[in-house]
Amino acid sequence: MSTFLAQTEAMIATWHGVTAPNEPGRRMAAELADTVAAFEKLRGTLVFEDEPSSFEAALQATKETAA
Protein backbone atom coordinates (compact mmCIF):
# COMPACT_ATOMS: atom_id res chain seq x y z
CA MET A 1 0.00 0.00 0.00
CA SER A 2 1.36 3.42 -0.92
CA THR A 3 2.05 6.02 1.70
CA PHE A 4 -0.53 8.29 0.08
CA LEU A 5 -3.24 5.65 0.30
CA ALA A 6 -2.33 4.67 3.86
CA GLN A 7 -2.49 8.29 4.96
CA THR A 8 -5.77 8.79 3.12
CA GLU A 9 -7.38 5.74 4.72
CA ALA A 10 -6.19 6.78 8.18
CA MET A 11 -7.48 10.31 7.72
CA ILE A 12 -10.92 9.12 6.55
CA ALA A 13 -11.18 6.73 9.49
CA THR A 14 -10.15 9.41 11.97
CA TRP A 15 -12.29 12.25 10.68
CA HIS A 16 -15.36 10.35 9.48
CA GLY A 17 -15.37 6.89 11.06
CA VAL A 18 -15.58 5.32 7.62
CA THR A 19 -13.37 2.43 6.57
CA ALA A 20 -12.55 1.34 3.03
CA PRO A 21 -15.57 -0.72 1.92
CA ASN A 22 -13.76 -2.72 -0.76
CA GLU A 23 -10.85 -2.84 -3.21
CA PRO A 24 -12.48 -0.54 -5.79
CA GLY A 25 -12.82 2.01 -3.00
CA ARG A 26 -9.10 1.73 -2.21
CA ARG A 27 -8.20 2.04 -5.89
CA MET A 28 -10.35 5.14 -6.29
CA ALA A 29 -8.94 6.64 -3.11
CA ALA A 30 -5.46 6.11 -4.50
CA GLU A 31 -6.57 8.03 -7.61
CA LEU A 32 -7.11 11.12 -5.43
CA ALA A 33 -3.46 11.77 -6.21
CA ASP A 34 -4.75 12.77 -9.67
CA THR A 35 -7.14 15.24 -8.04
CA VAL A 36 -4.29 16.77 -6.10
CA ALA A 37 -2.31 17.07 -9.33
CA ALA A 38 -5.24 18.70 -11.12
CA PHE A 39 -5.59 21.30 -8.36
CA GLU A 40 -1.84 21.91 -8.36
CA LYS A 41 -1.99 22.53 -12.10
CA LEU A 42 -4.67 25.19 -11.62
CA ARG A 43 -2.80 27.13 -8.95
CA GLY A 44 -2.03 30.64 -10.08
CA THR A 45 -3.84 30.23 -13.38
CA LEU A 46 -7.23 31.63 -12.44
CA VAL A 47 -7.81 35.23 -11.45
CA PHE A 48 -11.37 36.31 -10.72
CA GLU A 49 -12.21 39.68 -9.28
CA ASP A 50 -15.84 39.04 -8.43
CA GLU A 51 -15.59 37.90 -4.83
CA PRO A 52 -17.82 37.15 -3.08
CA SER A 53 -19.50 35.26 -5.88
CA SER A 54 -22.82 33.55 -6.34
CA PHE A 55 -23.56 30.82 -8.82
CA GLU A 56 -27.26 31.74 -8.91
CA ALA A 57 -26.32 35.34 -9.71
CA ALA A 58 -24.03 34.10 -12.48
CA LEU A 59 -26.90 32.11 -13.98
CA GLN A 60 -28.94 35.30 -14.07
CA ALA A 61 -26.06 37.40 -15.41
CA THR A 62 -25.41 35.05 -18.31
CA LYS A 63 -28.95 33.92 -19.10
CA GLU A 64 -30.73 33.80 -22.42
CA THR A 65 -32.66 36.99 -23.03
CA ALA A 66 -34.41 36.21 -26.33
CA ALA A 67 -34.69 32.93 -28.26
Next chain:
Amino acid sequence: MSSLADLSMAEAADAVRSGAATSTALLEACWARMDALNPRLNATIWTDREGAMAAAQAADEAVRNKAKLGVLHGVPMMHKDMYYQAGKLSTCGSALRRDYRPTVTATVIERLAAAGAYTFGGLNMAEFAQNPTGHNKTFGDCHNPWNPPYITGGSSSGSGVSVAAWFNYMALGSDTGGSIRLPAAANGVTGLKPTQTRVSRFGVMPLSFSHDNVGPLTRTVRDCARVITVIAGHDPRDPTSAREPVPDYEAALTGDIRGARIGVPDNVFFDEADGPVTVAIDRALAVLVERGAIVTPLTLPLMDAVAAYGGIVSRVEAATIHAEWMRTDPQAYGAHISGRMYPGYAIPAPYYVEALSRRGPILKAFAAEVFSKVDVLVTPTIRTCLPTLAETDIDRGPPGTETKFMAVSANTRPFNYLGLPTISVPCGFDPNGCPIGLQIAGRPFAEARVMKIADAYQRDTDFHTQRPPLLQGA
Protein backbone atom coordinates in the same frame (compact mmCIF):
# COMPACT_ATOMS: atom_id res chain seq x y z
CA MET B 1 -49.40 2.21 -35.98
CA SER B 2 -50.33 -1.05 -34.32
CA SER B 3 -50.79 0.02 -30.71
CA LEU B 4 -51.74 3.10 -28.75
CA ALA B 5 -48.39 2.66 -27.02
CA ASP B 6 -46.80 3.73 -30.31
CA LEU B 7 -48.09 7.29 -29.87
CA SER B 8 -45.76 9.99 -28.65
CA MET B 9 -46.65 11.46 -25.27
CA ALA B 10 -48.12 14.61 -26.83
CA GLU B 11 -50.13 12.52 -29.31
CA ALA B 12 -51.42 10.32 -26.50
CA ALA B 13 -52.46 13.33 -24.42
CA ASP B 14 -54.13 14.99 -27.38
CA ALA B 15 -55.95 11.75 -28.23
CA VAL B 16 -57.45 11.53 -24.75
CA ARG B 17 -58.39 15.20 -24.68
CA SER B 18 -60.11 14.97 -28.05
CA GLY B 19 -61.90 11.75 -27.22
CA ALA B 20 -60.04 9.78 -29.91
CA ALA B 21 -58.70 7.40 -27.27
CA THR B 22 -59.41 6.64 -23.63
CA SER B 23 -56.86 6.76 -20.87
CA THR B 24 -57.83 3.21 -20.01
CA ALA B 25 -56.90 2.10 -23.51
CA LEU B 26 -53.54 3.90 -23.30
CA LEU B 27 -52.75 2.20 -20.02
CA GLU B 28 -53.74 -1.22 -21.32
CA ALA B 29 -51.58 -0.75 -24.43
CA CYS B 30 -48.54 0.25 -22.38
CA TRP B 31 -49.15 -2.58 -19.94
CA ALA B 32 -49.45 -5.22 -22.66
CA ARG B 33 -46.15 -4.16 -24.21
CA MET B 34 -44.47 -3.97 -20.82
CA ASP B 35 -45.62 -7.53 -20.07
CA ALA B 36 -44.16 -8.68 -23.37
CA LEU B 37 -40.78 -6.94 -23.21
CA ASN B 38 -39.85 -6.07 -19.67
CA PRO B 39 -38.81 -9.58 -18.57
CA ARG B 40 -35.84 -9.15 -20.94
CA LEU B 41 -35.11 -5.54 -19.94
CA ASN B 42 -35.75 -5.27 -16.19
CA ALA B 43 -36.78 -1.64 -16.45
CA THR B 44 -39.20 -1.57 -13.52
CA ILE B 45 -38.88 -1.98 -9.76
CA TRP B 46 -42.58 -1.94 -8.89
CA THR B 47 -45.88 -1.48 -10.68
CA ASP B 48 -49.37 -0.55 -9.51
CA ARG B 49 -51.96 -1.83 -11.96
CA GLU B 50 -54.92 -1.40 -9.66
CA GLY B 51 -54.13 2.18 -8.70
CA ALA B 52 -53.31 3.12 -12.27
CA MET B 53 -56.53 1.61 -13.61
CA ALA B 54 -58.52 3.62 -11.07
CA ALA B 55 -56.72 6.78 -12.18
CA ALA B 56 -57.34 5.96 -15.85
CA GLN B 57 -61.03 5.40 -15.24
CA ALA B 58 -61.25 8.70 -13.35
CA ALA B 59 -59.52 10.45 -16.24
CA ASP B 60 -62.00 8.97 -18.70
CA GLU B 61 -64.89 10.00 -16.48
CA ALA B 62 -63.57 13.58 -16.50
CA VAL B 63 -63.55 13.57 -20.31
CA ARG B 64 -67.11 12.29 -20.40
CA ASN B 65 -68.14 15.01 -17.95
CA LYS B 66 -66.46 17.67 -20.10
CA ALA B 67 -64.31 18.76 -17.16
CA LYS B 68 -61.41 21.13 -17.68
CA LEU B 69 -58.52 18.96 -18.88
CA GLY B 70 -54.79 19.52 -18.42
CA VAL B 71 -52.25 19.18 -21.22
CA LEU B 72 -51.23 15.72 -20.01
CA HIS B 73 -54.73 14.53 -19.20
CA GLY B 74 -55.03 10.78 -18.93
CA VAL B 75 -51.41 9.96 -19.78
CA PRO B 76 -49.95 7.05 -17.79
CA MET B 77 -46.30 7.41 -16.82
CA MET B 78 -43.57 5.75 -14.82
CA HIS B 79 -40.60 7.59 -13.33
CA LYS B 80 -37.18 6.84 -11.92
CA ASP B 81 -37.90 5.36 -8.49
CA MET B 82 -36.69 8.37 -6.51
CA TYR B 83 -39.62 10.76 -6.98
CA TYR B 84 -41.48 10.66 -3.71
CA GLN B 85 -45.22 10.02 -3.59
CA ALA B 86 -46.56 10.08 -0.05
CA GLY B 87 -47.19 6.57 1.19
CA LYS B 88 -45.88 4.88 -1.97
CA LEU B 89 -42.72 2.86 -2.36
CA SER B 90 -39.61 4.80 -3.37
CA THR B 91 -36.61 2.50 -3.29
CA CYS B 92 -34.05 4.87 -4.83
CA GLY B 93 -32.67 1.71 -6.40
CA SER B 94 -31.11 0.54 -3.15
CA ALA B 95 -31.47 -2.25 -0.63
CA LEU B 96 -31.12 0.45 2.02
CA ARG B 97 -34.48 1.85 0.92
CA ARG B 98 -36.15 -1.33 -0.21
CA ASP B 99 -39.21 -0.58 1.92
CA TYR B 100 -39.02 3.22 2.09
CA ARG B 101 -42.33 5.04 1.86
CA PRO B 102 -41.93 8.83 2.07
CA THR B 103 -44.42 11.12 3.73
CA VAL B 104 -44.24 13.86 1.10
CA THR B 105 -44.92 14.06 -2.62
CA ALA B 106 -42.44 15.65 -5.00
CA THR B 107 -43.50 18.97 -6.47
CA VAL B 108 -42.84 17.70 -9.99
CA ILE B 109 -45.15 14.74 -9.40
CA GLU B 110 -47.83 17.12 -8.14
CA ARG B 111 -47.40 19.35 -11.19
CA LEU B 112 -47.65 16.41 -13.58
CA ALA B 113 -50.77 15.25 -11.74
CA ALA B 114 -52.27 18.73 -11.93
CA ALA B 115 -51.76 18.54 -15.70
CA GLY B 116 -53.66 15.24 -15.73
CA ALA B 117 -50.94 12.57 -15.70
CA TYR B 118 -50.73 9.60 -13.35
CA THR B 119 -48.11 6.98 -12.53
CA PHE B 120 -48.27 3.23 -12.99
CA GLY B 121 -44.93 2.16 -11.55
CA GLY B 122 -41.41 2.97 -10.40
CA LEU B 123 -38.46 2.50 -12.73
CA ASN B 124 -35.15 0.78 -12.25
CA MET B 125 -32.20 3.06 -11.70
CA ALA B 126 -28.61 3.08 -10.57
CA GLU B 127 -28.40 2.71 -6.81
CA PHE B 128 -28.96 6.17 -5.33
CA ALA B 129 -28.52 7.57 -8.87
CA GLN B 130 -24.81 6.91 -8.73
CA ASN B 131 -23.65 5.21 -11.90
CA PRO B 132 -23.60 6.05 -15.61
CA THR B 133 -24.15 2.48 -16.80
CA GLY B 134 -27.36 0.87 -15.51
CA HIS B 135 -25.81 -1.69 -13.14
CA ASN B 136 -27.89 -2.42 -10.04
CA LYS B 137 -26.88 -4.94 -7.38
CA THR B 138 -30.23 -5.08 -5.60
CA PHE B 139 -32.84 -4.98 -8.36
CA GLY B 140 -30.72 -6.39 -11.18
CA ASP B 141 -29.04 -4.71 -14.12
CA CYS B 142 -31.17 -2.92 -16.67
CA HIS B 143 -30.69 -4.07 -20.30
CA ASN B 144 -30.48 -2.07 -23.49
CA PRO B 145 -33.45 -2.83 -25.77
CA TRP B 146 -31.26 -2.31 -28.85
CA ASN B 147 -28.68 -4.88 -27.74
CA PRO B 148 -29.23 -6.31 -24.25
CA PRO B 149 -25.59 -7.04 -23.26
CA TYR B 150 -24.75 -3.36 -23.70
CA ILE B 151 -25.18 -0.66 -21.08
CA THR B 152 -28.39 1.31 -20.87
CA GLY B 153 -26.66 4.39 -19.58
CA GLY B 154 -27.48 5.64 -16.13
CA SER B 155 -28.39 6.56 -13.68
CA SER B 156 -31.93 6.88 -15.09
CA SER B 157 -31.60 3.47 -16.72
CA GLY B 158 -35.22 2.32 -16.48
CA SER B 159 -36.39 5.74 -17.65
CA GLY B 160 -34.42 5.43 -20.88
CA VAL B 161 -35.27 1.78 -21.43
CA SER B 162 -39.02 2.04 -20.77
CA VAL B 163 -39.37 4.93 -23.23
CA ALA B 164 -37.12 3.25 -25.81
CA ALA B 165 -39.11 0.03 -25.54
CA TRP B 166 -42.26 2.04 -26.18
CA PHE B 167 -44.16 1.04 -23.06
CA ASN B 168 -43.85 4.38 -21.30
CA TYR B 169 -44.70 7.74 -22.86
CA MET B 170 -42.50 9.80 -20.57
CA ALA B 171 -40.23 9.20 -17.61
CA LEU B 172 -38.67 11.65 -15.25
CA GLY B 173 -34.97 11.14 -14.74
CA SER B 174 -32.44 13.02 -12.68
CA ASP B 175 -29.11 14.37 -13.89
CA THR B 176 -26.13 15.05 -11.63
CA GLY B 177 -23.38 14.17 -14.10
CA GLY B 178 -25.32 13.04 -17.16
CA SER B 179 -27.95 10.72 -15.72
CA ILE B 180 -30.73 11.93 -18.04
CA ARG B 181 -28.64 12.44 -21.17
CA LEU B 182 -26.65 9.20 -20.94
CA PRO B 183 -29.66 6.84 -20.91
CA ALA B 184 -31.28 9.05 -23.54
CA ALA B 185 -28.24 8.58 -25.77
CA ALA B 186 -27.72 4.90 -25.03
CA ASN B 187 -31.37 4.00 -25.66
CA GLY B 188 -32.08 6.28 -28.60
CA VAL B 189 -34.53 8.63 -26.89
CA THR B 190 -34.65 12.34 -26.08
CA GLY B 191 -33.56 13.65 -22.67
CA LEU B 192 -33.37 17.18 -21.33
CA LYS B 193 -31.27 18.37 -18.41
CA PRO B 194 -32.62 21.83 -17.65
CA THR B 195 -30.67 24.80 -16.35
CA GLN B 196 -29.60 24.32 -12.72
CA THR B 197 -32.47 25.75 -10.56
CA ARG B 198 -35.02 25.60 -13.43
CA VAL B 199 -37.05 22.73 -11.90
CA SER B 200 -37.96 22.12 -8.26
CA ARG B 201 -36.18 19.30 -6.48
CA PHE B 202 -38.52 19.16 -3.50
CA GLY B 203 -39.41 15.54 -2.73
CA VAL B 204 -36.68 14.16 -4.96
CA MET B 205 -33.92 11.95 -3.53
CA PRO B 206 -30.81 14.11 -3.27
CA LEU B 207 -27.39 13.08 -4.51
CA SER B 208 -25.58 16.39 -4.89
CA PHE B 209 -27.13 19.64 -3.69
CA SER B 210 -25.17 21.62 -6.28
CA HIS B 211 -25.44 19.43 -9.36
CA ASP B 212 -28.81 17.62 -9.16
CA ASN B 213 -31.39 18.36 -11.86
CA VAL B 214 -34.85 17.01 -12.68
CA GLY B 215 -35.91 16.49 -16.28
CA PRO B 216 -37.81 14.33 -18.78
CA LEU B 217 -36.91 11.45 -21.08
CA THR B 218 -39.29 11.11 -24.01
CA ARG B 219 -39.38 9.95 -27.60
CA THR B 220 -39.54 13.46 -29.09
CA VAL B 221 -38.34 16.97 -28.33
CA ARG B 222 -41.95 18.13 -28.50
CA ASP B 223 -42.79 15.81 -25.62
CA CYS B 224 -39.88 17.21 -23.61
CA ALA B 225 -41.10 20.73 -24.28
CA ARG B 226 -44.58 19.96 -23.05
CA VAL B 227 -43.28 18.32 -19.87
CA ILE B 228 -40.81 21.05 -19.00
CA THR B 229 -43.50 23.68 -19.48
CA VAL B 230 -45.54 21.83 -16.86
CA ILE B 231 -42.83 21.12 -14.28
CA ALA B 232 -40.53 24.19 -14.46
CA GLY B 233 -40.83 27.28 -12.29
CA HIS B 234 -40.28 28.44 -8.77
CA ASP B 235 -41.42 26.27 -5.90
CA PRO B 236 -41.64 27.75 -2.40
CA ARG B 237 -40.75 24.32 -1.01
CA ASP B 238 -37.45 24.38 -2.93
CA PRO B 239 -35.85 27.74 -2.17
CA THR B 240 -33.06 26.97 -4.65
CA SER B 241 -35.52 26.96 -7.55
CA ALA B 242 -35.34 29.97 -9.88
CA ARG B 243 -38.04 32.62 -10.11
CA GLU B 244 -37.48 32.84 -13.87
CA PRO B 245 -40.78 32.96 -15.83
CA VAL B 246 -41.74 29.77 -17.66
CA PRO B 247 -42.53 30.22 -21.35
CA ASP B 248 -44.62 27.89 -23.50
CA TYR B 249 -41.68 25.81 -24.67
CA GLU B 250 -43.78 23.83 -27.12
CA ALA B 251 -44.78 27.03 -28.92
CA ALA B 252 -41.11 27.81 -29.50
CA LEU B 253 -40.65 24.72 -31.68
CA THR B 254 -41.06 26.43 -35.06
CA GLY B 255 -38.44 24.50 -37.02
CA ASP B 256 -36.86 27.79 -38.09
CA ILE B 257 -33.19 27.72 -37.12
CA ARG B 258 -31.90 29.95 -39.88
CA GLY B 259 -28.86 31.84 -38.65
CA ALA B 260 -28.48 29.76 -35.48
CA ARG B 261 -24.80 29.76 -34.51
CA ILE B 262 -23.58 26.31 -33.54
CA GLY B 263 -20.18 25.86 -31.91
CA VAL B 264 -18.34 22.56 -32.17
CA PRO B 265 -15.55 22.22 -29.58
CA ASP B 266 -12.13 21.30 -30.92
CA ASN B 267 -10.90 20.42 -27.44
CA VAL B 268 -11.94 17.78 -24.89
CA PHE B 269 -15.27 16.55 -26.28
CA PHE B 270 -13.88 14.60 -29.23
CA ASP B 271 -10.72 13.34 -27.49
CA GLU B 272 -10.37 9.62 -28.27
CA ALA B 273 -13.84 9.62 -29.83
CA ASP B 274 -14.76 6.54 -31.83
CA GLY B 275 -15.11 6.89 -35.60
CA PRO B 276 -18.78 5.94 -35.87
CA VAL B 277 -19.59 8.60 -33.28
CA THR B 278 -17.76 11.43 -35.05
CA VAL B 279 -19.32 10.39 -38.36
CA ALA B 280 -22.79 10.52 -36.83
CA ILE B 281 -22.14 13.97 -35.35
CA ASP B 282 -20.80 15.26 -38.66
CA ARG B 283 -23.94 14.03 -40.40
CA ALA B 284 -26.13 15.65 -37.79
CA LEU B 285 -24.35 18.95 -38.22
CA ALA B 286 -24.92 18.70 -41.97
CA VAL B 287 -28.66 18.33 -41.32
CA LEU B 288 -28.65 21.48 -39.18
CA VAL B 289 -26.63 23.40 -41.77
CA GLU B 290 -29.13 22.39 -44.42
CA ARG B 291 -31.77 24.06 -42.25
CA GLY B 292 -29.79 27.28 -42.13
CA ALA B 293 -27.58 26.91 -39.05
CA ILE B 294 -24.00 28.13 -39.13
CA VAL B 295 -21.34 25.81 -37.69
CA THR B 296 -18.17 27.21 -36.14
CA PRO B 297 -15.32 25.28 -34.55
CA LEU B 298 -14.07 26.78 -31.32
CA THR B 299 -11.83 26.04 -28.37
CA LEU B 300 -13.69 26.00 -25.08
CA PRO B 301 -12.01 27.92 -22.27
CA LEU B 302 -11.45 26.80 -18.67
CA MET B 303 -12.07 23.12 -19.29
CA ASP B 304 -9.26 22.00 -16.94
CA ALA B 305 -10.88 23.99 -14.15
CA VAL B 306 -14.35 22.69 -15.00
CA ALA B 307 -13.05 19.10 -14.90
CA ALA B 308 -11.08 19.52 -11.67
CA TYR B 309 -13.75 21.43 -9.78
CA GLY B 310 -16.74 19.59 -11.20
CA GLY B 311 -15.09 16.29 -10.33
CA ILE B 312 -15.10 16.87 -6.62
CA VAL B 313 -18.36 18.71 -5.88
CA SER B 314 -20.74 15.82 -6.36
CA ARG B 315 -18.32 13.35 -4.71
CA VAL B 316 -18.11 15.41 -1.54
CA GLU B 317 -21.84 16.05 -1.42
CA ALA B 318 -22.76 12.40 -2.03
CA ALA B 319 -20.28 11.30 0.64
CA THR B 320 -21.86 13.76 3.07
CA ILE B 321 -25.41 12.60 2.39
CA HIS B 322 -24.46 8.94 2.75
CA ALA B 323 -22.08 9.24 5.70
CA GLU B 324 -24.23 7.44 8.25
CA TRP B 325 -24.89 4.41 6.02
CA MET B 326 -21.23 4.37 4.95
CA ARG B 327 -20.30 4.09 8.63
CA THR B 328 -22.91 1.56 9.65
CA ASP B 329 -23.83 -0.54 6.62
CA PRO B 330 -21.36 -0.02 3.76
CA GLN B 331 -21.75 -3.56 2.41
CA ALA B 332 -25.39 -2.87 1.59
CA TYR B 333 -24.21 -0.79 -1.36
CA GLY B 334 -22.89 -2.13 -4.62
CA ALA B 335 -19.09 -2.12 -4.51
CA HIS B 336 -18.87 0.51 -7.23
CA ILE B 337 -21.26 2.79 -5.32
CA SER B 338 -19.56 2.68 -1.91
CA GLY B 339 -16.19 2.56 -3.64
CA ARG B 340 -16.89 5.78 -5.54
CA MET B 341 -18.17 7.56 -2.45
CA TYR B 342 -15.30 6.52 -0.23
CA PRO B 343 -12.68 8.97 -1.61
CA GLY B 344 -15.15 11.80 -1.11
CA TYR B 345 -14.31 11.76 2.59
CA ALA B 346 -10.68 12.60 1.88
CA ILE B 347 -11.23 15.68 -0.26
CA PRO B 348 -10.17 18.68 1.82
CA ALA B 349 -12.80 21.30 2.63
CA PRO B 350 -10.73 24.08 1.02
CA TYR B 351 -10.84 22.18 -2.29
CA TYR B 352 -14.62 21.88 -2.07
CA VAL B 353 -15.08 25.52 -1.12
CA GLU B 354 -12.74 26.61 -3.90
CA ALA B 355 -14.72 24.55 -6.41
CA LEU B 356 -18.01 26.07 -5.31
CA SER B 357 -16.82 29.64 -4.91
CA ARG B 358 -15.33 29.64 -8.40
CA ARG B 359 -18.38 28.11 -10.06
CA GLY B 360 -20.07 31.48 -10.66
CA PRO B 361 -16.98 33.30 -11.96
CA ILE B 362 -16.11 30.37 -14.20
CA LEU B 363 -19.62 30.30 -15.65
CA LYS B 364 -19.45 34.04 -16.35
CA ALA B 365 -16.05 33.79 -18.01
CA PHE B 366 -17.09 30.73 -20.01
CA ALA B 367 -20.34 32.32 -21.16
CA ALA B 368 -18.68 35.59 -22.10
CA GLU B 369 -16.18 33.87 -24.34
CA VAL B 370 -18.36 31.11 -25.80
CA PHE B 371 -21.82 32.58 -26.09
CA SER B 372 -20.56 35.81 -27.64
CA LYS B 373 -19.54 33.64 -30.61
CA VAL B 374 -22.18 30.91 -30.75
CA ASP B 375 -25.71 30.24 -29.52
CA VAL B 376 -25.28 26.57 -28.67
CA LEU B 377 -22.62 23.92 -28.44
CA VAL B 378 -22.91 20.54 -30.14
CA THR B 379 -20.97 17.47 -29.01
CA PRO B 380 -21.47 13.72 -28.82
CA THR B 381 -23.35 12.80 -25.64
CA ILE B 382 -21.07 9.75 -25.27
CA ARG B 383 -17.90 9.96 -27.28
CA THR B 384 -17.33 6.22 -27.68
CA CYS B 385 -19.41 3.34 -28.96
CA LEU B 386 -21.38 1.88 -26.06
CA PRO B 387 -19.48 -0.57 -23.86
CA THR B 388 -21.08 -3.71 -22.51
CA LEU B 389 -22.36 -4.17 -18.97
CA ALA B 390 -19.52 -6.66 -18.43
CA GLU B 391 -16.83 -4.23 -19.61
CA THR B 392 -17.96 -1.59 -17.09
CA ASP B 393 -18.76 -3.86 -14.14
CA ILE B 394 -16.51 -2.53 -11.38
CA ASP B 395 -17.95 -4.94 -8.81
CA ARG B 396 -16.79 -8.00 -10.76
CA GLY B 397 -14.25 -6.60 -13.21
CA PRO B 398 -10.47 -6.31 -12.97
CA PRO B 399 -8.62 -3.20 -11.76
CA GLY B 400 -8.88 -0.54 -14.42
CA THR B 401 -12.56 -1.14 -15.10
CA GLU B 402 -13.17 2.22 -13.40
CA THR B 403 -11.57 4.00 -16.33
CA LYS B 404 -14.03 2.61 -18.86
CA PHE B 405 -16.88 3.21 -16.43
CA MET B 406 -16.02 6.89 -15.90
CA ALA B 407 -15.38 7.51 -19.60
CA VAL B 408 -19.08 7.05 -20.29
CA SER B 409 -19.94 10.39 -18.66
CA ALA B 410 -16.90 12.41 -19.79
CA ASN B 411 -18.94 14.60 -22.14
CA THR B 412 -21.91 15.21 -19.88
CA ARG B 413 -20.28 16.11 -16.54
CA PRO B 414 -18.91 19.53 -17.59
CA PHE B 415 -22.41 20.89 -18.19
CA ASN B 416 -23.48 20.02 -14.66
CA TYR B 417 -20.74 22.13 -13.10
CA LEU B 418 -21.57 24.95 -15.54
CA GLY B 419 -25.30 24.50 -14.88
CA LEU B 420 -26.24 24.80 -18.55
CA PRO B 421 -29.40 23.42 -20.21
CA THR B 422 -28.44 20.45 -22.34
CA ILE B 423 -30.40 17.97 -24.43
CA SER B 424 -29.53 14.64 -26.00
CA VAL B 425 -31.29 13.40 -29.13
CA PRO B 426 -30.59 10.22 -31.10
CA CYS B 427 -28.47 10.71 -34.23
CA GLY B 428 -27.30 7.30 -35.42
CA PHE B 429 -26.20 3.81 -34.50
CA ASP B 430 -22.83 2.26 -33.75
CA PRO B 431 -21.61 -1.00 -35.34
CA ASN B 432 -23.23 -2.98 -32.50
CA GLY B 433 -26.63 -1.53 -33.28
CA CYS B 434 -26.60 0.73 -30.21
CA PRO B 435 -27.79 4.33 -30.51
CA ILE B 436 -25.53 7.40 -30.65
CA GLY B 437 -26.55 10.66 -28.98
CA LEU B 438 -26.20 14.26 -30.13
CA GLN B 439 -25.75 16.67 -27.22
CA ILE B 440 -26.81 20.33 -27.56
CA ALA B 441 -26.06 22.85 -24.79
CA GLY B 442 -27.02 26.50 -24.47
CA ARG B 443 -26.58 29.40 -22.09
CA PRO B 444 -28.57 29.49 -18.81
CA PHE B 445 -32.35 29.35 -19.28
CA ALA B 446 -31.97 28.79 -23.05
CA GLU B 447 -34.10 25.64 -22.94
CA ALA B 448 -36.32 27.06 -25.69
CA ARG B 449 -33.41 27.62 -28.05
CA VAL B 450 -31.82 24.26 -27.29
CA MET B 451 -35.09 22.41 -27.86
CA LYS B 452 -35.87 24.44 -30.98
CA ILE B 453 -32.65 23.26 -32.61
CA ALA B 454 -33.13 19.69 -31.42
CA ASP B 455 -36.71 19.69 -32.71
CA ALA B 456 -35.59 21.05 -36.08
CA TYR B 457 -33.16 18.14 -36.26
CA GLN B 458 -35.92 15.65 -35.52
CA ARG B 459 -38.08 17.14 -38.27
CA ASP B 460 -35.49 16.04 -40.84
CA THR B 461 -34.40 12.72 -39.33
CA ASP B 462 -36.10 9.55 -38.13
CA PHE B 463 -33.71 8.20 -35.50
CA HIS B 464 -36.22 9.10 -32.79
CA THR B 465 -38.98 7.07 -34.44
CA GLN B 466 -36.97 3.91 -35.03
CA ARG B 467 -37.83 0.92 -32.89
CA PRO B 468 -35.48 -1.61 -31.33
CA PRO B 469 -35.55 -5.04 -33.03
CA LEU B 470 -36.92 -6.41 -29.76
CA LEU B 471 -40.21 -4.67 -30.50
CA GLN B 472 -40.94 -6.59 -33.65
CA GLY B 473 -44.18 -8.40 -33.07
CA ALA B 474 -44.65 -6.86 -29.62
